Each structure stands twice: as C-alpha cells, then as structure tokens.
Amino acid sequence: MGQDLRSPRGPRCIALVGPFQSGKTTLLEAILARTGAVPRAGTVDAGTSHGDSSPEARQHKMGLSLTAATTQFMGETYTFLDCPGSVEFAHDMRAALPAVDAAVVVCEADERKLPQLQLILRELEDLGIPRFLFLNKIDRASKRIGEVLESLQPASRIPLVLRQIPIWNGELIAGYVDLALERAFVYREHKPSEVITLEGGDLDREKEARFSMLEKLADHDDGLMEQLLEDIPPPRDAVFDDLARELREGLICPVLLGSALRENGVMRLLKALRHEAPDISETASRLGVASAKEAVGYVLKTTHLQHGGKLSLARVFAGTLADGDTVHASSGEAGRVSGIHTASGGPDSKRSSAVAGDVVALGKLDAVKTGDTFGNGKAAPPALVEIVATPPVLAMALAAADRKDDVKLGQSLQRLKEEDPSLTVIHDTQSHDIVLWGQGEMHLRVALERLHDRYGVTVKSHPPAIGYRETIRKAVTQRGRHKKQSGGHGQFGDVVLDVKPLPRGEGFVFAETVVGGAVPRNYIGAVEEGAADGLRAGPLGFPVVDVHVTLTDGSYHSVDSSDQAFRTAARIGITEALPQCQPVLLEPIHTVEIVCPTDATAKVNAILSGRRGQILGFDTREGWTGWDVVRATMPEAEIGDLIVELRSATAGSGSFTRSFDHMAEVTGRTADQIIAAHRQVAA
Known part of the structure; x- marks a missing residue:
C-alpha cells in the first residue's frame, strides 16, 4: 500500500x-x-x-x-x-x-x-x-x-x-x-x-x-x-x-x-x-531537498522594518532551525539568526525554533537575500532555485530634494532593492543621474512613496536623459592655438588637426603624422586628451562620435609649452572645427520585442507606428495559445512610457524587452525640437 x-x-x-x-x-x-x-x-x-x-x-x-x-x-x-x-x-x-x-x-x-x-x-x-x-x-x-x-x-x-x-x-x-x-x-x-x-x-x-x-x-x-x-x-x-x-x-x-x-x-x-x-x-522532494538532520530553508521575501531591522521571510524544508543558529547561504554568505517569529497577518509571535514546513520571519540575516537557499550545517547547501527578475520597462531619474540627503538616498534605494529585486538602480555616467528602473508606472510611484514615508527621503524626479549623440558629415583641417602670458612661465600650445567622419559605430580614433618634431612626442598624448575633451559636447550640445582626428603639424615653445597647454590647444581646435564639419544629430534606435494577446496585436501595431516605430514582423508566441510576438525598431525617446500605453491596450498583460541596435540620423523639425529642448534644460 x-x-x-x-x-x-x-x-x-x-x-x-x-x-x-x-x-x-x-x-x-x-x-x-x-x-x-x-x-x-x-x-x-x-x-x-x-x-x-x-x-x-x-x-x-x-x-x-x-x-x-x-x-x-x-x-x-x-x-x-x-x-x-x-x-x-x-x-x-x-x-x-x-x-x-x-x-x-x-x-x-x-x-x-x-x-x-x-x-x-x-x-x-x-x-x-x-x-x-x-x-x-x-x-x-x-x-x-x-x-x-x-x-x-x-x-x-x-x-x-x-x-x-x-x-x-x-x-x-x-x-x-x-x-x-x-x-x-x-x-x-x-x-x-x-x-x-x-x-x-x-x-x-x-x-x-x-x-x-x-x-x-x-x-x-x-x-x-x-x-x-x-x-x-x-x-x-x-x-x-x-x-x-x-x-x-x-x-x-x-x-x-x-x-x-x-x-x-x-x-x-x-x-x-x-x-x-x-x-x-x-x-x-519536488525541489530536490534530501532528508537531513541539518535545517535547509529558502528566503522568499525580505523586509526592512522602520525600527526593527531586516526580516527574512523563509520556509524550512528539512531539519530544525533554532534561534541563534549560524546559517550558510548558497550565495556564500553567512549570518546568525537573531529571532524567529511566526508569519502572521497580526502581531508576530516569537518562538525558539522552526521545523520542516514552517514559514517564519528570521531576524537580522543581513547577508542573506531573497531567493537564497540556506542551512545550519557546516557547508552551504546548493541553491534550490534561481529567481531572475523580469527586465525593467520604465525608468525615472532621481535626485534628493535636499542635497544633504544624497547619502541617505543611496542607502534607502539599496534597501528598496533588497526588498524588491525587480527594481534596478543605475548611475548614468554621462548625465550623472541616479536612474531607477521598474516594472511600470505604479511600481515606480510606490517606490517613491516608500522612500518618503519609510525612509524620510524626498526626491525630485524627471525622465531619464536620452542617449543622443552628434556626428559630422564633412572633413576639415583646423589649427588650435593656445597662448597665454601672465608673469613667469606662460602657456603655449599649437596644433593642426585633420578632422573627418568615421563610419557609424567606430567611435573616436586619434592618429598623428607629425614630422620634424613640430610637436614633441611627449605632448602627443595630451593632444589626444584635448581632442577627446572637445568631443564631449558638440555644436548641437551632445557628445560627438564617429570622428577621426589626425595631428598633422604644430609648434611649441621650449619654456612655455606643457601638457596642459597642448591639451587646451587641441580642445580649442576641435571646438572650432566641429561647426564647419556639418554636424548632424544622432538618436539611439532599439530593437523592441512585444508579447501581447492576439486580440490586441492590431492595437500594438498602431501604438508602434504612432511612436516612429518600424515594424519588422510578428508571429505567434511559441507555446502560448492566443498570444503574439511583435518585433520592431524604435527610437529610444519613444520607448520611455511605452509600457503605460501597452498595458492599457492589453488589459494589463502586455510587456516588452528591448536592446540597443544602432544610432540613426535625425533631421528636420524633429531634430530642431530635440536640440531646442536640450538647450532649454541646459540653460
């Protein structure tokens, strides 16, 4: 039997x-x-x-x-x-x-x-x-x-x-x-x-x-x-x-x-x-947990209490876990259980131990996170499952309303991420913004409410910066000269630069063809740095890419020349050259893959077309009855709040993933609007 x-x-x-x-x-x-x-x-x-x-x-x-x-x-x-x-x-x-x-x-x-x-x-x-x-x-x-x-x-x-x-x-x-x-x-x-x-x-x-x-x-x-x-x-x-x-x-x-x-x-x-x-x-047995005397458990939720520290909601699958036990997590971290509480909708009741089957809240396991398998044996147990967060679909840039809360903001975001790993925090090195990514409009709104209500941090938010760039269409030769005398040693640097466009995606290439020591070898590195400095912001206001710069000639002063002088001269040369090179605006284009119920596919196609998207095609979603996959390319600027419209059109069930594909030229009225908006913000 x-x-x-x-x-x-x-x-x-x-x-x-x-x-x-x-x-x-x-x-x-x-x-x-x-x-x-x-x-x-x-x-x-x-x-x-x-x-x-x-x-x-x-x-x-x-x-x-x-x-x-x-x-x-x-x-x-x-x-x-x-x-x-x-x-x-x-x-x-x-x-x-x-x-x-x-x-x-x-x-x-x-x-x-x-x-x-x-x-x-x-x-x-x-x-x-x-x-x-x-x-x-x-x-x-x-x-x-x-x-x-x-x-x-x-x-x-x-x-x-x-x-x-x-x-x-x-x-x-x-x-x-x-x-x-x-x-x-x-x-x-x-x-x-x-x-x-x-x-x-x-x-x-x-x-x-x-x-x-x-x-x-x-x-x-x-x-x-x-x-x-x-x-x-x-x-x-x-x-x-x-x-x-x-x-x-x-x-x-x-x-x-x-x-x-x-x-x-x-x-x-x-x-x-x-x-x-x-x-x-x-x-x-379904999870592959062998019967053992040592406790084996899994953290299914992490919570930071306002005044009570960190709580890890966990289930014990085997053995007995006692208050005060040292546990080792599959991640390699270890910690000591400080308090075991019965999971309840009402006040938590403290207990001395938990046995197989119990769901309990464990106190102050600071190094153990959601999704970790843990045990109180001498060795860390293998991970039972791997929890992968859904890729984020909506972002906002944040800054503390009061500068003195900058450090507090960083700490609070880290705690929010521990509680909810589907939040992502990125530091944008170009704009210097803190960018918070989440799963939708309400998800981000609740995160801001928690920052304010639980951690006392008020933030200012705005849409994240779009990765616009500019490039050039025409080659020019330009002299850059920096001369300054203010008592004592002066500053002198003189360079001649050939500036020409590169194929899309090549970035920045520097070369030199100087002969006869017109620019001493020890200053050429400074010239390259100065050229890079000049490309940080072009005539349109954005970083310049896909440019080849060649140092062809120049002159120096035996006393007044220095690395800094040649770096400044090169920056001046690039700054004066770029407006003559027919600058053009570039915008990032992403490949977007949308999953949606079949009866919403027509609506999704209309949404994509209305956002300057180019539909590449659609197919049935493999293994899913009544679902489609729509593929398109779309400007990054149009993806910002795409999820809001998409969820509205799919009764809350549609979603998408995206990846960078290429940079494309933007001209005409669209380019003018982008440039004007950027200058207004910069002002």
Missing part, C-alpha cells in the same frame, strides 16, 4: 494568486475569519484587512507586496501567502512560489482578465506547483458555469475539472453541489453553508456534472475508466484519492466556487486543501 494521500504531515504553505482585483486579499480575510484567527474579516475598502496592510497598499487599495498569515484548521497549521495580482508587482509572487505546497488561483468569470490568468497559470505550470482554481464572486456571475469553464480553459494547459456546480434560485446562485462529496449546500452569509436534499432537475444536473468530472479523472485511471464503462459507481474514497493524486501530479486543476466577500465556499476550499494538497515532504 502507498502513502495515504489524505493524511498530510507538517505545516503547509499555500499561495493565493490571481489577476489584479480578483479578490485574493478578501479570500485571505475570509479564511482567517472562518478559522478563528481573527474575530471578523477585514476589508480592503475600509483599510482593515490583514493583508495589504502597508500604508501604500491601504492608500491605493491594492496588493503591492507579499503578505503572509498563519492560521490553524482542523488541528493543522497553514500559512497563506497573499501575492500581488498586478504584473508590476509580480516579482514577489515569483520569488515565493518555489516554497509553496500548492496554490489557489483566485479568478472571476471575466474574459477580459483571461490573459492575466494565463500568465499566472503558466508560472505555476512551469514550476510544477499543484493548483486549485477558486472561481470567486460567483454570486455576480451572469453566465452558466459550463460557459464560464469553457471560456477559462484556454488559459490552462491542463484540464480545468469542475468540482462543484451552482444551485440556482431564479437568476441568483443560492448554493452549490459538491460533485466529489455528492452533497448539496445552501449558502448562508458569513456562516457555514447548510446541507440540503437535491431533487428533480438539480439532481439530474448533479449526476451529469459528476459523470463529466469522473470522465476527466478516468483519463489517468484505467480502473475508474472500466467502472464508468460498466456503469459501476466508484467508491467515494477512491474518487477523493484520484482527485488528490491527479492534482499533485499536475494532471488536473480542480475548480471550486465561492464568494470571498460573503465567505461562501471557503470551508469547502479549506477541506479540499487539507485532503488533497501536498505536504512538506512532497514539496521538499
């Missing part, structure tokens, strides 16, 4: 995931209320929820970061992870998912959110995480359940198996029938549902829907198939075992119904999780 699939072991961890505003936090509140963890469920609108409890989440009424809450149900411990639904904050979900035993995908009967649902299900499918689908807001459904399921199925690569069907009272849903349990329930708001007897048409619908569920299970169970063919009713326990096995093996995605706001369907969901979701031993 194999393991009893309905006898789980150890604390379990369940992720609540789903599209934006599908009701995940409301479901968490209902679970906490129904399990007695809180006296009553809070609400997002009233700002009383245990999830989404940060000031920024309260203000925007949306999930912005991972929230963990631990509760007890029928004598067992569960930690629920409420994951943000917006694609802009999806990194928290991606970092947490490897640690969970199963996921509850909260969605609603809204086809507009189908692409978002598909993105989330794909994450779970790729990680091999068992998943339930909780069809929320069922009291507002306007379609029959069969039609809803049919519309949602394209989002999943495995069958969506209906576990319940609604009981209708006119146009309203009054309850549901559990097809595995063969019982009917009538909803009672904020109370357990009441068992009723099925009769007439409802009984016929139940038999038909149950047979359909069993047929899908029989696709992976020959014994059950034989029973159905011979019209033999399968034992109820065998049906539950099939549901559990096929869920855990990733063969089916069971679908449950409910209304989180009214706490309907919550107990049935909890019982399904208790009987059918994997336990910690199966999750550890």
Whole structure:
C-alpha cells in the first residue's frame, strides 16, 4: 500500500494568486475569519484587512507586496501567502512560489482578465506547483458555469475539472453541489453553508456534472475508466484519492466556487486543501531537498522594518532551525539568526525554533537575500532555485530634494532593492543621474512613496536623459592655438588637426603624422586628451562620435609649452572645427520585442507606428495559445512610457524587452525640437 494521500504531515504553505482585483486579499480575510484567527474579516475598502496592510497598499487599495498569515484548521497549521495580482508587482509572487505546497488561483468569470490568468497559470505550470482554481464572486456571475469553464480553459494547459456546480434560485446562485462529496449546500452569509436534499432537475444536473468530472479523472485511471464503462459507481474514497493524486501530479486543476466577500465556499476550499494538497515532504522532494538532520530553508521575501531591522521571510524544508543558529547561504554568505517569529497577518509571535514546513520571519540575516537557499550545517547547501527578475520597462531619474540627503538616498534605494529585486538602480555616467528602473508606472510611484514615508527621503524626479549623440558629415583641417602670458612661465600650445567622419559605430580614433618634431612626442598624448575633451559636447550640445582626428603639424615653445597647454590647444581646435564639419544629430534606435494577446496585436501595431516605430514582423508566441510576438525598431525617446500605453491596450498583460541596435540620423523639425529642448534644460 502507498502513502495515504489524505493524511498530510507538517505545516503547509499555500499561495493565493490571481489577476489584479480578483479578490485574493478578501479570500485571505475570509479564511482567517472562518478559522478563528481573527474575530471578523477585514476589508480592503475600509483599510482593515490583514493583508495589504502597508500604508501604500491601504492608500491605493491594492496588493503591492507579499503578505503572509498563519492560521490553524482542523488541528493543522497553514500559512497563506497573499501575492500581488498586478504584473508590476509580480516579482514577489515569483520569488515565493518555489516554497509553496500548492496554490489557489483566485479568478472571476471575466474574459477580459483571461490573459492575466494565463500568465499566472503558466508560472505555476512551469514550476510544477499543484493548483486549485477558486472561481470567486460567483454570486455576480451572469453566465452558466459550463460557459464560464469553457471560456477559462484556454488559459490552462491542463484540464480545468469542475468540482462543484451552482444551485440556482431564479437568476441568483443560492448554493452549490459538491460533485466529489455528492452533497448539496445552501449558502448562508458569513456562516457555514447548510446541507440540503437535491431533487428533480438539480439532481439530474448533479449526476451529469459528476459523470463529466469522473470522465476527466478516468483519463489517468484505467480502473475508474472500466467502472464508468460498466456503469459501476466508484467508491467515494477512491474518487477523493484520484482527485488528490491527479492534482499533485499536475494532471488536473480542480475548480471550486465561492464568494470571498460573503465567505461562501471557503470551508469547502479549506477541506479540499487539507485532503488533497501536498505536504512538506512532497514539496521538499519536488525541489530536490534530501532528508537531513541539518535545517535547509529558502528566503522568499525580505523586509526592512522602520525600527526593527531586516526580516527574512523563509520556509524550512528539512531539519530544525533554532534561534541563534549560524546559517550558510548558497550565495556564500553567512549570518546568525537573531529571532524567529511566526508569519502572521497580526502581531508576530516569537518562538525558539522552526521545523520542516514552517514559514517564519528570521531576524537580522543581513547577508542573506531573497531567493537564497540556506542551512545550519557546516557547508552551504546548493541553491534550490534561481529567481531572475523580469527586465525593467520604465525608468525615472532621481535626485534628493535636499542635497544633504544624497547619502541617505543611496542607502534607502539599496534597501528598496533588497526588498524588491525587480527594481534596478543605475548611475548614468554621462548625465550623472541616479536612474531607477521598474516594472511600470505604479511600481515606480510606490517606490517613491516608500522612500518618503519609510525612509524620510524626498526626491525630485524627471525622465531619464536620452542617449543622443552628434556626428559630422564633412572633413576639415583646423589649427588650435593656445597662448597665454601672465608673469613667469606662460602657456603655449599649437596644433593642426585633420578632422573627418568615421563610419557609424567606430567611435573616436586619434592618429598623428607629425614630422620634424613640430610637436614633441611627449605632448602627443595630451593632444589626444584635448581632442577627446572637445568631443564631449558638440555644436548641437551632445557628445560627438564617429570622428577621426589626425595631428598633422604644430609648434611649441621650449619654456612655455606643457601638457596642459597642448591639451587646451587641441580642445580649442576641435571646438572650432566641429561647426564647419556639418554636424548632424544622432538618436539611439532599439530593437523592441512585444508579447501581447492576439486580440490586441492590431492595437500594438498602431501604438508602434504612432511612436516612429518600424515594424519588422510578428508571429505567434511559441507555446502560448492566443498570444503574439511583435518585433520592431524604435527610437529610444519613444520607448520611455511605452509600457503605460501597452498595458492599457492589453488589459494589463502586455510587456516588452528591448536592446540597443544602432544610432540613426535625425533631421528636420524633429531634430530642431530635440536640440531646442536640450538647450532649454541646459540653460
């Protein structure tokens, strides 16, 4: 006999995931209320929820970061992870998912959110995480359940198996029938549902829907198939075992119904999780964690408390972790655990240790970061997973409003990056700006709010500088002469420079053909430096590229000449030469690859064309039903807020990657506008 699939072991961890505003936090509140963890469920609108409890989440009424809450149900411990639904904050979900035993995908009967649902299900499918689908807001459904399921199925690569069907009272849903349990329930708001007897048409619908569920299970169970063919009713326990096995093996995605706001369907969901979701031993096996006496854990979230230091939310997969243990991370770093706290939506409770399955907050592991595997053995354990942040799509340049906060700004940004690795901070050496990159408009806005509210740093922001350059079309010869006498040694440098254009992308090339010692060899290096100085800003106001400069002649003074004098002379020569060389503006062109739902492809093409984009072509997205990939080239200046328009056109699901391709000439009115804007800023 194999393991009893309905006898789980150890604390379990369940992720609540789903599209934006599908009701995940409301479901968490209902679970906490129904399990007695809180006296009553809070609400997002009233700002009383245990999830989404940060000031920024309260203000925007949306999930912005991972929230963990631990509760007890029928004598067992569960930690629920409420994951943000917006694609802009999806990194928290991606970092947490490897640690969970199963996921509850909260969605609603809204086809507009189908692409978002598909993105989330794909994450779970790729990680091999068992998943339930909780069809929320069922009291507002306007379609029959069969039609809803049919519309949602394209989002999943495995069958969506209906576990319940609604009981209708006119146009309203009054309850549901559990097809595995063969019982009917009538909803009672904020109370357990009441068992009723099925009769007439409802009984016929139940038999038909149950047979359909069993047929899908029989696709992976020959014994059950034989029973159905011979019209033999399968034992109820065998049906539950099939549901559990096929869920855990990733063969089916069971679908449950409910209304989180009214706490309907919550107990049935909890019982399904208790009987059918994997336990910690199966999750550890999926991740390749060998059974060991030493503790092995994984950091799924990092938080910096305003006055309490750093907290690492972690799950223990094997062994026992004690307060005060020294742990070694897969990254090579080490640290000492200073405090172990139960993960909870309410006040954290301190504990002395954590065992396999526990999700806990570990204090002051300063060197250990999100995504690290760690252990308390003598050697660092191998990394269980690698979390790669999604490439950023929107940027803003920052500066502290008060110069005395410059150092504080740098430290605060570093902490924000630790909490959210999908943020990227770059120091632009050309513009000297600090550039913050993120996953969208709201993502960056929240980062600025956290800088202000949590760290007391007010910043000024503006769009980042575009990498404009200028080059030349014509060759000229120019003398550069620097002569200055001010008592004592003077300054004298004299050079003749040939300045000519180079092919695009060649940069700056310096050569010399001086004969007869017109310019002593020891000054030629200074001439090259001076030429480079002169190219830092051309007549149009931008760095000059693709220029060949040859030192052909010059003169010197035995007393007054110096490196600095020749450097200055060369800079003067370049500065005077460039306006004669027919300068032209260059702008960076990027290759852009956009992924979007097929029904939005026409809109995406129009957006690209309206932003001076050149469409190279589009194709179906490999392995994705109903998605396209559009490729184009586009000026960097037009990409700045592209993601805002793209997300609007794709119901929040479209995204893109980009890479530099080449520099292209800009002429006419567009060039005039760019140059005028640059001069206005410089003034």
